[in-house]
Amino acid sequence: MIELKNVSFSYPDGVRALQDLDLTLERGASVALLGPNGCGKTTLLRLLNGLIFPSSGEYRFNGDLIDRSALKDATFSKQFHRRVGYVFQNVDAQLFCGSVEDEIAFGPRQMGLDEAEISRRVDDCLELLQISPLRRRAPYALSGGEKRRVAFACVLALNPDALTMDEPLAGLDVGTQRRLLDFLVGLRRAKKTLIFATHSESFAAEIAEIRVRMEAGRIVAVER
Numbered sequence: 001m002i003e004l005k006n007v008s009f010s011y012p013d014g015v016r017a018l019q020d021l022d023l024t025l026e027r028g029a030s031v032a033l034l035g036p037n038g039c040g041k042t043t044l045l046r047l048l049n050g051l052i053f054p055s056s057g058e059y060r061f062n063g064d065l066i067d068r069s070a071l072k073d074a075t076f077s078k079q080f081h082r083r084v085g086y087v088f089q090n091v092d093a094q095l096f097c098g099s100v101e102d103e104i105a106f107g108p109r110q111m112g113l114d115e116a117e118i119s120r121r122v123d124d125c126l127e128l129l130q131i132s133p134l135r136r137r138a139p140y141a142l143s144g145g146e147k148r149r150v151a152f153a154c155v156l157a158l159n160p161d162a163l164t165m166d167e168p169l170a171g172l173d174v175g176t177q178r179r180l181l182d183f184l185v186g187l188r189r190a191k192k193t194l195i196f197a198t199h200s201e202s203f204a205a206e207i208a209e210i211r212v213r214m215e216a217g218r219i220v221a222v223e224r
């Protein structure tokens with residue numbers, strides 16, 4: 001499903017954040033990206049989501065080359081973005097609607113689903129993340145953990161094939177962490193592809209069957 005061949009990436013200011021990555025992930029894999037601050041986990045997730053593109057090398061998703069020109073095609077880009085969902089490390093960057101329910105409905109609406117299906121997905125996701133009482137609140141005025149739950153709900157509402165998450169449990173209380181962990185275990189059983197960056201070995205041990213260890217922009221080990 002995901003194939004990286006000799007991928008390197010440098011930020012415009014010259015910081016070489018990814019170097020010579022080779023990685024193949026099958027559909028249904030659950031993968032933890034582990035490594036110290038600044039090793040390239042977030043950069044790799046951004047690349048997998050088509051927000052940035054390899055400076056050299058190739059990224060293929062279901063066999064299709066993902067590069068700037070492929071994603072210029074609006075139809076292809078829409079299809080790709082509905083297959084791969086992303087919960088940001090900084091969720092503030094991801095929330096912009098006037099209310100939580102509009103925020104969750106936004107993606108499904110973009111996908112052109114009918115209003116009955118949209119409202120079913122919104123209700124399910126509110127329930128799952130236990131944020132129903134927040135549904136009419138403005139996302140920017142929520143606490144950090146509440147925002148993270150909303151961001152999660154937004155991505156789940158898209159029902160992507162692959163769910164990518166950047167430190168998804170950071171800043172959440174123990175109860176919410178537990179619920180999300182159980183939910184992710186369920187997604188894993190349902191053979192959704194899960195890829196997440198984390199600093200928690202225990203989270204990785206519980207959810208991931210593959211641990212990708214990074215250091216200074218390189219993959220130094222893939223443990224299966």
Ligand SMILES: Nc1ncnc2c1ncn2[C@@H]1O[C@H](COP(=O)(O)OP(=O)(O)OP(=O)(O)O)[C@@H](O)[C@H]1O
Nearest residue numbers: 011013015016017036037038039040041042043044
């Ligand atoms: N927008 C940017 N412009 C330039 N350099 C960047 C940018 N974002 C990240 N970097 C650099 O790229 C490298 C990888 O950063 P990245 O954010 O991918 O690390 P990370 O593994 O996610 O770290 P953390 O565990 O702290 O979240 C670091 O050296 C970082 O300083």
Ligand SMILES: [Mg+2]
Nearest residue numbers: 041042089166
């Ligand atoms: Mg990061």
